[in-house]
Amino acid sequence: MVDRPTELLPPIQSEFGAAPESSGLGREPELLTHSFSRAESNREQPTEWDDEWDDEDDDPDDDPEVTDEERAKRKKKVWRRVRRTIYVLAALFILGPLAAFGIAYMLVDVPTPEEVAAQQSQAVTLQYSDGSEMSKIIPDEGNRTIVQPDDIPEHVKQAAYAAEDASFETNAGFDIKAIFRAAWNQVSGGVGGGSTITQQYIKKATENEEYSYQRKALEVVKAFKMNNEQSKEEIITAYLNTIYFGRGANGVQAAAKAWFNKDIGDVNPSEAALLAGMIQSPGRADDEEYQQQRWKYVIGQMVDKGWLTPQEGKAEFPKIIPAEQARQNLNRAQGPEGLIERQVLRELETKAGMDESQVQTAGLTIKTTIDPKAQRAATEAVNEVMADQPENLKEALVAVNPKTGGVMAYYGGESATGLDYAQSMQEPGSSFKPFDLAAALKMGHGLGETYDGSSPRTIAGTEVSNSEGVDCGECSVATAMERSINTVFVDMAVNTTGTRAVADAAHEAGIPKEINGKKTLEGANGGAPDANIAIGGGLTQVRTIDMASAYATFAAAGEYRTPHLIDEAKNSEGQVVHVGESDAKPAFDQNAEKSKQIAGNVTNSLEPVVPYSSLACPGDWDCAGKTGTHQYVSPDGEKTSQNAKAWMVGYTPSISSAVWVGADQNEPIVDAAGANIYGSGLPGSIWQSFMETYLADKPGEQFEDVEPIGTYAEAGAEYTPESTEPSLPPSTSSAPPPTTSSEARPSRDVAPTSEAEPPPSGEPPPSDDEPPTGGGDDSPPIIGPDRGGSDRGAEP
Secondary structure, X not given: OOOOOOOOOOOOOEOOEOOOHHHOOOOOOOOHHHOOOHHHHHOOOOOOOOOOOOOXXXXXXHOOOOOHHHHHHHHHHHHHHHHHHHHHHHHHHXXXXXXXXXXXXXXXXXXXXXXXXXXXXXXXXXXXXXXOEEEEEEOOHHHOXXXXXXXXXXXXXXXXXXXXXXXXXXXXXXXXXXXXXXHHHHHHOOOOOOOOHHHHHHHHHHOOOOOOHHHHHHHHHHHXXXXXXXXXXXXXXXXXXXXXXXXXXXXXXXXXXXXXOOOHHHOOHHHHHHHHHOOOOHHHOOOHHHHHHHHHHHHHHHHHOOOXXXXXXXXXOOOOOOHHHXXXXXXXXXXXXXXXXXXXXXXXXXXXXXXXHHHHHHOOEEEEOOOHHHHHHHHHHHHHXXXXXXXXXXXXXXXXXXXXXXXXXEEOOOOOOOOOHHHOOEOOHHHHHHHHHHXXXXXXXXXXXXXXXXXXXXXXXXXXXXXXXXXXXXXXXXXXXXXXXXXXXXXXXXXXXXXXXXXXHHHHHOOOXXXXXXXXXXXXXXXXXXXXXXXXXXXXXXXXXXXXXHHHHHHOOOEEEOOEOEEEEEOOOOOEEEEOOOOEEEXXXXXXXXXXXXXXXXXXXXXXXXXXXXXXXXXXXXXXXXXXXXXXXXXXXXXXXXXXXXXXXXXXXXXXXXXXXXXXXXXXXXXXXXXXXXXOOHHHHHHHHHHHHHHOOOOOOOOOOOOOOOOOOOOOOOOEOOEOOOOOOOOOOOOOXXXXXXXXXXXXXXXXXXXXXXXXXXXXXXXXXXXXXXXXXXXXXXXOOOOOOOOOOOOO
């Protein structure tokens, strides 16, 4: 190939003409690709717009020389491009998911009920806090029976539709409206899911509970495929063979045995409605109130959908076999540890979103916070103190570690399947008074402030009384706490802090604001509590576990930690799937030091109560606590001199424990000698025995000193008429000035709460056959018509 010279252009004319060739100044020739004509650059540009003009930065509206027609032409071109872009994006938006749906449809498989049953047959191990084994949940091979479509009565299937998916027989495996509704609820904070029965089967079969759009999309694909490949009869049968019904029963045949000791073919419509109702939250299967609520809902739905006649809808609530009978063939913990197992599984469901079937599928090993020594001490204390006592008496003991929030010991009753009394709602009596004080301390009122402790007194139009023969005239808050003077604390809650502030302080310490969907410590119609809250009566109800937790906040120098029974849970592969909550936060003030000061002042007021109640701190340990009782009122409203409930709640820096003694019914509680039971009696004896046994070989700890808030006094150091100063020096604390609130006034039907403490130190304690004679609050106050005395604490 012969090289040729690059094609040259002639010299470019300048405005002065071409340079002579002989001058050597002619312009260097240019390549064709670099050609540029200055003449062309100086040529006048056409006035007509080029159709291919594409400078989007120039707006024709800004050019005064552009005609309206040309502007319209430019805008039309821009909008054409916008429309084309929208069309492309819309196509991608529609075709992309469809393509993904189609690919996923071809790749996914739907597990069979037999495959699911095999997955759900792993053992679950519960451990004490030291890693030793507490119990094992080992699936019984006979607990799972796969039934065929013809084995399941039609009303059982219809009950499942009514409870979980009324459109099951007509939907395509998913309900797009329900999905959008569930998405909206998630965004707006509403309630209600969007899963059909088919989707629920897919979720249980795959054990994928992840909260993500990807998981939900894949679930919809699988549900659609299952709906196309199987009949509705096959799908509902697979679902009922797989779902968990509570009581350790996976599958509808096992559920019929666990609930009614029947085969599924013998279950009637009323029984079917209860079984279907338990699907939503099987962890609450033993909650009688929840059973009734769900049964009524399903029965109503079956009538509305025409699956039952109105007459059939009037059926009675079905008779359930005892939980002990349902449990007898299962490898479950017995005694008090069985109640721990129940609460551990409930905690996994509420905190980790894992029901029992998922727990078994994961083969969890659950390390609890229960200290084996503390648990033995709790059981032994209850058994020893309550030996030979009347059979109607029930008891509960819960101990919490103030430094972690972990439950160290849990005794809710002697039966693994009975009512868990540690979770039952009860009136706390005077053991609630520390929250009155906490509210006052938050406002700057100290232990040295004085009130009229005489009895009876009329406060806001209502007569309030102390125990018989107990008053303190003009006495300090410190003395009123030691002797549990009702008139002082009602006065304080009504005229100084306001009753809502008392409720707030209790919530901050650890009494939940809501239990099983019901708000706590409220008055009628959600208003401020009435004056009963000052002495723990009326509508004021708490659980034993809550009181142990709330007093643990005082023990922890004003730091609140959520009470929990699970340290951590690992699946069969050793992966941690849940860790218990242990984060601390200041309880009574955002400033941690201020919260510590408030809690420390409460502790200062409660330390003298222990010896005043004829109890003692264990070994070299500092301790503080408060007793409480609630008066028995007869069914016709007559006030009596007997009690219905008794408490002792106390703590050291390392452990807080609460003890409750009462009965199933609203009835008087008396000991084996027929004597009234007070907080300082059987509950106090159980508390002291437990604390001494558990702390016996541990070095003692003392409470930290804190600066007094407001005016200070110790119990017994009273003001005198000659002086307005306490006998002890006032505090130098820079607490805020006292404030006064008349937020809440007692109604005229304040419930009586009876409280009594043993005599002051130095006097012999009362014998078992006579009531205490010293100061205290264990004999019934006369405060007005009764509103207290619950028949039975309902387990959540």
